[in-house]
Amino acid sequence: MKGRSFFRTIQVKLVIIYLLLILVAMQLIGVYFISTVKNSLITSFTNNLKEQAEMLARFAAPSLGLGPNQEAGDESTVNTTEDLNLVVRNLFSISGAEVQVLDANGTVVATSLQVHQSYIGQKNKSLAVSRALQNIPDNEEEIIDEDNTRKKMIALPVTYNEKVVGAVYVVASMTDLYETVNRVNQIFISGTLIALGLTGVLGILLAHTITSPIQGLTRQAEAVANGRFDLKAPVLGYDEIGRLSMAFNEMTSRLKEALSANEEENEKLVSVLSNMSDGVVAADERGVIIVWNRRALELLDVETFQDVRLSELLGLSTEKMAELQSGRGRTILINREPAESVGSGAGVDLEGSLLRVTFTPIHRRGKGMTGTIAVLQDFTEQEKLEQSRRQFVANVSHELRTPLTTIKSYAEALGDGALEERELAERFVGVISTETERMIRLVTDLLHLSRLDSNQAPLRRRQTNIHEMLDEVADRFSFQLRQKSIGATVRVERGLKKAWLDRDQIDQVLDNLISNAIKYTLDGGTILIAARKTGDGSLLEISVKDTGIGIPKKDLTRIFDRFYRVDKARSRNMGGTGLGLSIAREIVKAHGGTISLHSELNEGTTVSFTLPLLQEGGETE
Structure with a gap:
């Protein structure tokens, strides 16, 4: 697998490309060069043979032109057949070549090889000789003899007085020529191998100069893919690869900035979503x-x-x-x-x-x-608030409608003649006065609640003696307590003396709690008004406990709601507006405290509220 990966690298591919280019170029050059050299040598060899054959034909023409019947003393003929043989053997002998002179009948007259002297007087039946005797000048071909030796054969006609009188037949071995071509071929192959070797070395060096920056870019790309943006690709020049490296480094920097901005935006988005x-x-x-x-x-x-x-x-x-x-x-x-x-x-x-x-x-x-x-x-709380608002408006309307209806009825009765009867008129006027006072109390409580809700009732804290405040509350209700034979007890924890609070508003809370306790406690019952510090000493707890009729469990969760009454008819007859506990809760909340109620049906009720126990300046006592 590693070997396959190695051959797939750019460096190896570039070296192979260089080698293939050189190899193809050398092959094309070699084929052209060797072919040209070979053709040149063959042409030169053939032309040399033709020149010697033509020279021999001109020399032998007079001898062959005399013929066998002409006189020997003719002045135009000086050469004899023996002279022709001598000339052929001495002057026209070519190394490794055989030269034959033939007469008009194709009979061998002279030969250059001593071993072929027996051929004299015999006919040469070669097709080329026949063509030459027919005065066809272009008769040459390559032949391979029995020894697999490649030879060149040329046959030229010999003419005398424009008459074919014979032929010259030349056969020369081409062994030396082809050996020369083979030597040239071997030299070229050696040069090609040397060139390939040098090209391979230079290709490796050149490919390394290209692949080294690419490897650096690859390492940088892998680092970027793994989230590392601190590495920089090497810039080794200002060529295409150098500019690519600079562009890649710039891209890495911008990518790092973009990812940082994206991560920052994602963190912001996560933070916003998490805290929504x-x-x-x-x-x-x-x-x-x-x-x-x-x-x-x-x-x-x-x-x-x-x-x-x-x-x-x-x-x-x-x-x-x-x-x-x-x-x-x-x-x-x-x-x-x-x-x-x-x-x-x-x-x-x-x-x-x-x-x-x-x-x-x-x-x-x-x-x-x-x-x-x-x-x-x-949307639950919003819907509850909306329903509470509608119910509040309905309750206020109902609470105001009842006394107004009563006042209207009694006023109409007085207008219809009840004024004539003094006793009846006094009773009607008393009812009107009672209902008017009831409406005044209701409106007063509503205005007080409105000021508390809108924080328009600022606290006026002052140092207050706790025991004295509770005693005064009990004294204010002493007449009602004696009427119902209810015993009231004030109990203040030892060491608890003074606290900073709004005396008027806390008096209103205590008045509401004790008034309710008296209303719902049967004759002969008891009421306990107690004050103490909580466990850590930072809070003042005041409680009002009675032995009254108690509150059903189903009503405990809504007892502090505005206009809510456990026994609506009885509460209204007792003069209650249904806002007392709501006002008490808002006053305690304005002081930074809490209020709670615990009750058992027919056993009694305990209402407790806590207030921060502060000194002047905000420090706990």
């Missing part, structure tokens, strides 16, 4: 949830949204989801599982927790909708 009071859920184009925050888990009371579809999570049908995703800012209300309201909240019990879900589709240019963001808001 609303739940956020994002789903992809398939409706599968991919992003959510902790508040969404809390609102929907689940552990994770992994691989959960948004429609299944919210209990919506596919058609409803498509409708919500079709526009921007579509909002629905979802009523979750029933949950009973606890504590002293707004006094409204909903069937379940109410969630408001706002859907916003995510669009991408060219791809349409690619996801959905759902923002979840807990």
Whole structure:
């Protein structure tokens, strides 16, 4: 596997390319060069043979032209057949070549080889000789004899007085010529191998100069892929690879900055999502949830949204989801599982927790909708407040309507003649006066609550003696206590003397608590007014405990709600407005304390409230 990877490297590929280029170039040059040398040698060899054959033909023409019947003393003939043989053997002998002179009949007259003297007088039946005797000048060919020796054969006609009188036949070995060609070929092959070797070495060096920067870029790219942006690609020059390295380093720097900015934005987004009071859920184009925050888990009371579809999570049908995703800012209300309201909240019990879900589709240019963001808001408290507001308005209207109706009825009765009867008129006027006082108390309490809600009733703290304050409260109600034979006891913890508080407002709280205790305690009962420090000594706790009729458990959670009465008819007859405990709670809350109520039906009720035990300047006592 490593070997295969090695041969796939750019360096090896470049070296192979160099070698192949040199090899192909040398092969083409070699083929052309050797072919040219070979053709040149063969042409030169052939021309040399032709020149000697033509010279021999001109020399032998007079001898062959005399013929066998001419006189020997003719002045135009000086050569004899013996002279021709001598000339052929001595002057026209070519190394390794055979030269024959033939007469017009194709009979050998002379030969250059001593071993072939027996051929004299015999006919040469070669096709080339026949063609030469027919005065065809171009008669040459290459032949291979029995010894596999390549030879060149040339046959030329001999003419005398424009008459063919014979032929010259030359056969020469081409062994030396082809040996020369082979030597040249071997020299060229050796040169090619040397050139390939040098090219391989130079190719490795040149390829290294190219691949070394590429390897540096590769290492840099791998480092960037692994999240390391501190390395820099080496810049070894200002060529294409050098500029590529500089561009890659610049890209790495910008990528690092972009990723840092992206991470910063992601951290901001995570921080915003984590600290949002609303739940956020994002789903992809398939409706599968991919992003959510902790508040969404809390609102929907689940552990994770992994691989959960948004429609299944919210209990919506596919058609409803498509409708919500079709526009921007579509909002629905979802009523979750029933949950009973606890504590002293707004006094409204909903069937379940109410969630408001706002859907916003995510669009991408060219791809349409690619996801959905759902923002979840807990609408339960807002709905409770809205219901409380409506109920409050209804209660106020009812509380005002009853005395107004009574006043109107008695006023009409007086107008209709009841004034004539003094006793009846006095009773009617008394009722009108009572109902008017009741309305005044109601409006006064409402105004007081309004000031407390809007923080328009500032605290006027002053140093107050706790024992003295509780004694004075008991004295104010002494007449009512004696009327019902109720015993009142004030108990203050030893060491508890003074506290900084708004005496008037705390008196109002105590008046409301003791008034309620007297109203709902049967004759002969007892009331305990106690004050003590809490365990760490930082809080003052004041409690009013009675032995009255108590409060049913179902009413305990709403006892501090405005206009709430356990026994509405009895409370109204006793002159209550239903706002006393609400006012007490707001006053205690304004002091930075808390108020609580514990009661058992037919056993009694204990109302306790705590106040910070401060000195002047804000220090605890």
